[in-house]
Amino acid sequence: MLSDTLPKAASKTGDPVAVQIDGVGKSFAGTVALKPIWLKIARGEFLTLLGPSGCGKTTLLNLIAGFLEADAGELFIHRDLVTRVPPHLREIGIVFQNYALFPHMSVAQNVAYGLRTRRVSKVEIAERVREALALVKLEDFADRRPRQLSGGQQQRVALARALVIRPRVLLLDEPFSALDRNLRGAMQVELREIQSSLGLTTVFVTHDQSEALSMSDRIAVMSRAQIQQIGTPDEIYDRPQSRFVSTFVGDANLFSATLISSSGKDVRLKLGEVGLDLTTYQSDLPAPGPVTLFVRPEHCRLTEAGSPGAVPATVALAVYQGSYTELYLDCPFADTGRAMLRVPASTVMAPGTAVGIALPQQGPAIFPKE
Ligand SMILES: Nc1ncnc2c1ncn2[C@@H]1O[C@H](COP(=O)(O)OP(=O)(O)O)[C@@H](O)[C@H]1O
Ligand SMILES: [Mg+2]
Known part of the structure; x- marks a missing residue:
């Protein structure tokens, strides 16, 4: 099967698979949001789900996160069967388009949130929050409130909050689409640097083909509730296998x-x-x-x-x-x-x-x- 192979990026030691999706699909009251798909995501891979609005990208991300229950099929993160495991036990980090920060908490408290609910010690929380804020270059903003930050800074806080729990998989749903073009470019580079330095398995959703081409190890081009083609950016650009892919990318x-x-x-x-x-x-x-x-x-x-x-x-x-x-x-x-x-x-x-x-x-x- 086309989507059932792993890219060369897979680690050479141990289990190369970070996420395995076996026949997972989702319908809402007769609307097929995602046809059953089979997909393996390698450890450390940056995979982008690219497609027009309504094609099922968020549905797939929410299925991986556990916010939606799959109609059928099984999902594995690392080697664990997580199909029926609730989101907070899946060890995933999530960043949405609309920052979703707690307005009444400081930046540091926002970032600490996931650790407090996991009962990590105060000393360790302080250290890990500092580390996460350093990663996103916001060390000096720990005491600010979200409303005192720009859109780009708020999105960095959201990223730090996702990273601080040391997730097995980072999921991002159109995280930069509310930012202006220059800032978006800078955030893309920064995310990619952080992601590759941590070797963090990442699933990134976008409808922006140039964002997908510039950031990804592999791109899954989606339309009509399914993956139309999956491959490296140059495979997708140079060898599209359908009219849809040829016009949607490039x-x-x-x-x-x-x-x-x-x-x-x-x-x-x-x-x-x-x-x-x-x-x-x-x-x-x-x-x-x-x-x-x-x-x-x-x-x-x-x-x-x-x-x-x-x-x-x-x-x-x-x-x-x-x-x-x-x-x-x-x-x-x-x-x-x-x-x-x-x-x-x-x-x-x-x-x-x-x-x-x-x-x-x-x-x-x-x-x-x-
Ligand atoms: N909770 C829901 N209830 C009913 N239909 C939904 C729901 N969530 C998504 N859908 C439908 O499923 C399809 C895929 O949606 P979505 O995954 O959000 O697409 P994308 O993120 O690619 O824009 C759309 O037709 C959407 O209207
Ligand atoms: Mg969406």
């Missing part, structure tokens, strides 16, 4: 084409009068007939109109982006009517100019026509 040019024939990974296609011989990365190809051809913009090249093998197009709009220009092209074969290429920022192209799009011989993919 920019995609999709063309309507006819698959004439295939042999192994080699295909012969037609886009109107233009014939193309390409090699895909796929082991499963659709049957001959109408298909969707997928190519990343950076693999397309602008060429002269009428060049052999080039897809005909007309310049519609040039959007200057500083280090490059995005050239939007009207193209009768493009799925949305438009294709996009990135060209040097200095390129000047008048709207209406007829051009050609040269496609790479290696690296595109072919999806069934939807």
Whole structure:
């Protein structure tokens, strides 16, 4: 099974599995929030659940945390069967989008909370709270109240509160989505540094594909209550296995084409009068007939109109982006009517100019026509 393999990040000694999910799923009054899934998360791995709103990310996180009871299946954390173990006994740390700090407690008291309920001694609590606040660079804020902190600082407190119990797994549900872009970038780097220095198994939920690409050891792309594809960021970006994944992660040019024939990974296609011989990365190809051809913009090249093998197009709009220009092209074969290429920022192209799009011989993919 696709999702039942472990990445190379798995530790070489001892049990490499941190979390094992065997057929766990969840429905609410007839709505399937999560179809049964099978998934192993390696110790020390940073796994991201990426998908649009409503696809089941929070449901999966809540099942791991124990806030929701699974309809069926079993869940293991390290080697322990925890399917029917309540959340506070699962040894997990959780950070939500809305900080969920106790407003009447100081920063230090907020962070200490999980230790007090675990009856840790006062001396040890003080030491571990100091340690956790140092990890998130808030040593000097121990006596403040949450309302005296910025959003980013509050989220660091929430992170310290999750880390202080030394969880076996850290779960984060869109933790940075309320922060502005610059702060979000800084928090991403910081979380990744803390996570890898502690070797902490982490499940991170986001709907932001660039956040997923930049932070993860592996990404599970979800839609419609299931995992559509799981792999390293470059596997997901370079070798999407479906139209959904190709467009949800990164920019995609999709063309309507006819698959004439295939042999192994080699295909012969037609886009109107233009014939193309390409090699895909796929082991499963659709049957001959109408298909969707997928190519990343950076693999397309602008060429002269009428060049052999080039897809005909007309310049519609040039959007200057500083280090490059995005050239939007009207193209009768493009799925949305438009294709996009990135060209040097200095390129000047008048709207209406007829051009050609040269496609790479290696690296595109072919999806069934939807
Ligand atoms: N407590 C609940 N009661 C009824 N439906 C729910 C409940 N929680 C989630 N759902 C539904 O399950 C689906 C998945 O939700 P969720 O896991 O929150 O998605 P995501 O976190 O990816 O946005 C949605 O259709 C949502 O409306
Ligand atoms: Mg959610």
